[in-house]
Amino acid sequence: MSYYKLLCHYWSQPCIRTDAYTLSKLSTNNVVSIDIRSQENDIYNTIIWGSPVLYLKMQNSVLFRTAPRYSGRLIQRPFILNQARFDGTTFANRPIMSALTDAIKRDHSVLNEYYEKIVGTDDLDTQTRYQNLFTWELARHSIGEELVVYPAFEKHLGAKGKEMADKDREDHQKVKNVLYKFQSMKAQDPEFLKTFQDLFKDLKEHIKDEENNDLPALERQLDSDSSDGYARSFERTKLFVPTRSHPTAPDKPPFETVAGLMAAPLDKLMDVFRKFP
Incomplete structure (x- = not known):
């Protein structure tokens, strides 16, 4: 099982592609911490507590979509997240679970x-x-x-x-x-x-x-x-x-x-x- 842990900027866009270089340039305002675990094709993540520190350890790029921005407080937020190697296929036409x-x-x-x-x-x-x-x-x-x-x-x-x-x-x-x-x-x-x-x-x-x-x-x-x-x-x-x-x-x-x-x-x-x- 591959294991990655990262702190992502809290984007309001419905979907973005990001990688280690992009994340390293992000502001540390409004960040949340998430675990990403990958086991073959079964993708799941666990939300953990937010933190103002940007920490990244990953080997693959990720595609992710966040919940709407929460104004005023930094709290645990639900994510709908899919990990994939970026091969030019758009997020929308990838086969994903409901x-x-x-x-x-x-x-x-x-x-x-x-x-x-x-x-x-x-x-x-x-x-x-x-x-x-x-x-x-x-x-x-x-x-x-x-x-x-x-x-x-x-x-x-x-x-x-x-x-x-x-x-x-x-x-x-x-x-x-x-x-x-x-x-x-x-x-x-x-x-x-x-x-x-x-x-x-x-x-x-x-x-x-x-x-x-x-x-x-x-x-x-x-x-x-x-x-x-x-x-x-x-x-x-x-x-x-x-x-x-x-x-x-x-x-x-x-x-x-x-x-x-x-x-x-x-x-x-x-x-x-x-x-x-």
Whole structure:
């Protein structure tokens, strides 16, 4: 897997081509930090905290499109990003995944990466750090889906969409219950890895059904602008939701929104004292 990390200028243009030379000349005003990971043809990125420092380490050029400029504050921003070698083909006619599916699959790929980090080492400190990061990612991802994606199933797919959403919420509840137990375990606990592997087994089944059945059914009902809008809403929602599992909280809006806004500040405060990679 190739790995690049860069700090990009916050452009308002819908699409630009850039490279190391161009980025080195950019102003450091309005910058955001993003991770870009490439694994064969599956492209995904993780937004991390903004910083006024321009740092770049990359081997390939990138094509990227940003969300609209946010006036007045520097915060985490959702990106829709595609990496490609620049061969003269325009961004518009490259075969790319629908935006909402792309955003969700990015998260799934990141969760799988963190899973491998935990089960692939015997170092307790590394396991603890990735335990916290996995919990942080999955908690936000799950609530983002429940607040944005599952209501979209119900809106665009009628009775079938409601059936899909109800099943996905049941899947989430099962995972949340185990995540709630796992997030408080110590890495030296004899049941630590078994609990995590059981959790991820259930999660993988849910992911498989979601990617192969639910999302394609929804995307067939959406035009590109609608899919893009849902993707942006999904990414924005994750900025304001809890970062730990709360299995007794509501799993539908508007009550989940209210509960999330109440729980999120405490979760994020406690995250300051937790270890992360």
